[in-house]
Amino acid sequence: MMPMLNNRNKITGESYDQALLWVTLVLLAFGMVMVYSASISWAEGKSLTHHQASYYLVRHAGFLVVGLVVAGIAFQVPIRTWKKYATPLFLVGLGMLILVLVPGIGHKVLGSRRWIKLVLFQIQPSELMKFFAAVYVADYTTRKAALMHSFKQGFSPMLIVMIFVAFLLLQEPDFGAFVVIASISIAILWLGGINLRIFGGLLVLLVIGFIILILTSPYRLQRIVGYMDPWADPFGKGYQLTHALIAFGRGEWLGVGLGGSVEKLMYLPEAHTDFLLAVIAEELGFIGVAALVGLFAWVVVRSFKIAKESVSNEQYFSALLAQGIGVWIGVQSIINMGVNMGLLPTKGLTLPLLSFGGTGILANCVAMAVLLRIDWENKRLFKGIQV
Structure with a gap:
């Protein structure tokens, strides 16, 4: 880093x-x-x-x-180059998210298919997609700045793209990456001048969507239940959280060293x-x-x-x-x-x-x-x- x-300009301290x-x-x-x-x-x-x-x-x-x-x-790499290749990079990210779902290419661990296994290492496409999404949404927002007040011309194309990304991520499943990428995209759109009513409607839809995803997925619902009262099942759903809390308790002010x-x-x-x-x-x-x-x-x-x-x-x-x-x-x-x-x-x-x-x-x-x-x-x- x-x-x-x-050749022309020396970078000073x-x-x-x-x-x-x-x-x-x-x-x-x-x-x-x-x-x-x-x-x-x-x-x-x-x-x-x-x-x-x-x-x-x-x-x-x-x-x-x-x-x-x-x-x-x-x-x-100049920032204008990142902007120039924002869409190709995003398409590469989409391609990897699709590939990771293909049996024989995507590597499955603990029920989740999130990795593409290569010879010496594994690639997790959702991690790269966070960066690609930031670059793409920033580019889209600047290109469509004059149309961001319009749902049809400014916001709906991005909404369709992000729904597709969400669909791919939830197939892995990688709900955490979906939340992060959604946060990046919404924040950039908001900071880029999206219409306030569209922004408010999007937040309402996201909340409803999260609730539906939780209620329709047994493993997500179990995590919510375990989170609400981890001590009710300390050797099952609440196992990780209870031990994490014990670690915090043992550390007190200065830690155990x-x-x-x-x-x-x-x-x-x-x-x-x-x-x-x-x-x-x-x-x-x-x-x-x-x-x-x-x-x-x-x-x-x-x-x-x-x-x-x-x-x-x-x-x-x-x-x-x-x-x-x-x-x-x-x-x-x-x-x-x-x-x-x-x-x-x-x-x-x-x-x-x-x-x-x-x-x-x-x-x-x-x-x-x-x-x-x-x-x-x-x-x-x-x-x-x-x-």
Whole structure:
């Protein structure tokens, strides 16, 4: 993700957002430490990992290296290029969402078909689709800016596309990714000037849709029931949540110390992915969780400040894309943290930039690199330098 040099213009230390870069790197590094801490016992106890304690650490480090390399390349891509290829990228994402549903191509784990298995690794299309959706909706909104007041000409084409995306995601099923992508899309449309009545109607439809999805799906309904009272069935529907809450309780203010978690000792399943925050809470306590929340909040606020600077430079696509990335990181973080603390029903969403998961880390790194690029272009435009 470090900005590189080009032939004509040398990038100086003041030409990109150093604070944003360092906060991102700190989150990535902290995530690697906590993934290792949370996964040691789990890796030692599984034959698929050859009982190697460092199995997930090595893989996560590999994902980080790939993510940072790809992010470095993404930083070199002008924002106008992302805009130019927004639709092709979105179509690639749709193609992957279709492929993952094809038996023999899509890889099924614990009842969900969310991965395309390759020779050395797996790709989770829904993670990449979050970025592709942010780019596409930002491009669509800027192109259709004059028509956003019209339901038929401005909003209905996007609604049809997003219903199709939702259909594909719910076939996997990946309800968590659907919620995040819907949040990104709605936020960009709202910030892009969609008619208030259309926006209000969309929110009502989404609420009704969520209720119908929950009531018509036994496993989703069970999660809601387990979330309402996890202690009623602590060895069944409420198992993960009760152990996550125990981890939070044990952590108290300062935690039991790095590496001292008991819940990660095969009590809390897959603690290095969806429930990483619970291990952080147990080992580093309220202070550690509060610091982490502060870092995520800073990233979200900074993304909106970068968007404001883009508006000043009349770069409206860049502004909407920056806001979309901010909403993505913010919403996914809030959902993951809410699930870990028992404030929201259990959802299969990782903690951005921290949790174990190759495609998620890759998508997050690229998103942060694009955000850095938007800020870099803003600074150059402010100085009167063309990008």
